[in-house]
Amino acid sequence: MLKSLKGHFLIASRKLNDLNFYRSVVLIVEHNEKGATGLIVNRPSSLSITNALSKYFDLPKLEDMVFTGGPVEPSGMFVLHNATDLEQTEEPIVPELYMGSSPEVFEKVVWRISEGDPELDFRIFFGCAGWAPLQLESEIYRMDWLYTEAKTEDIFAIDPYELWDVLLERVMAEKRFLPQQSVHPEWN
Numbered sequence: 001m002l003k004s005l006k007g008h009f010l011i012a013s014r015k016l017n018d019l020n021f022y023r024s025v026v027l028i029v030e031h032n033e034k035g036a037t038g039l040i041v042n043r044p045s046s047l048s049i050t051n052a053l054s055k056y057f058d059l060p061k062l063e064d065m066v067f068t069g070g071p072v073e074p075s076g077m078f079v080l081h082n083a084t085d086l087e088q089t090e091e092p093i094v095p096e097l098y099m100g101s102s103p104e105v106f107e108k109v110v111w112r113i114s115e116g117d118p119e120l121d122f123r124i125f126f127g128c129a130g131w132a133p134l135q136l137e138s139e140i141y142r143m144d145w146l147y148t149e150a151k152t153e154d155i156f157a158i159d160p161y162e163l164w165d166v167l168l169e170r171v172m173a174e175k176r177f178l179p180q181q182s183v184h185p186e187w188n
Contacts, residue, residue: 005031005136007094009154010038010145011167018144020071023164026129027080027150029099036131039069039078039099041123041155042163049113049124057107059114067160070129081109081122082152097152121156146171 010026026038044065052066053059069078079100080093086105087098100106112120131139139145148171158166 005036005147007150008147009150009167010147011164011171013143013146016144021129025163025167026070027093027155029093031136033133035133036136038129039067039080039125040129041067041080042160043068044160045126052124052126053110057110057114059110060116062113067123067125069125069127072128072130074127076127077106078125078128079106079109079122080125080155081120083109083112083120094150094152097155121152123155146175148174
């Protein structure tokens with residue numbers, strides 16, 4: 001396994017029985033000797049960004065939904081975005097993808113949302129996923145999770161309800177020992 005899974009997707013295997021992660025895709029935003037943190041990127045809630053943030057910001061009516069990032073810190077707000085000019089001190093999770101690292105950055109991203117910045121790709125999350133030291137490695141060893149390199153376009157371009165299927169197919173193709181189609185039917 002890799003030393004760090006930061007910048008990778010975890011794809012819940014079919015055998016993972018935890019309802020918090022059923023058919024989930026988690027973007028790992030931090031992974032080191034202290035544990036791992038991620039955001040479930042394929043679980044839109046039923047709450048619009050406009051309604052969720054109305055106590056804090058005056059936003060135009062947006063159809064975008066807040067995502068449920070995981071069972072840890074359910075009232076914590078996180079933002080994934082591609083505004084490279086806002087993140088002067090942070091390394092990207094993957095090229096051109098950042099997690100808002102401060103209230104100031106979160107506020108600036110929300111301001112750009114309200115201004116209708118056409119270049120801004122973003123997702124807002126309540127909650128995150130977290131693992132204690134070596135817990136994630138143990139779950140991967142048990143085959144609860146599969147993993148593959150994350151791509152920014154997967155988060156913003158693929159329908160979140162289809163993302164698990166798309167990435168499961170991708171990771172199975174990456175890990176396949178034999179080609180899917182074989183000229184030797186007896187190998188199937």
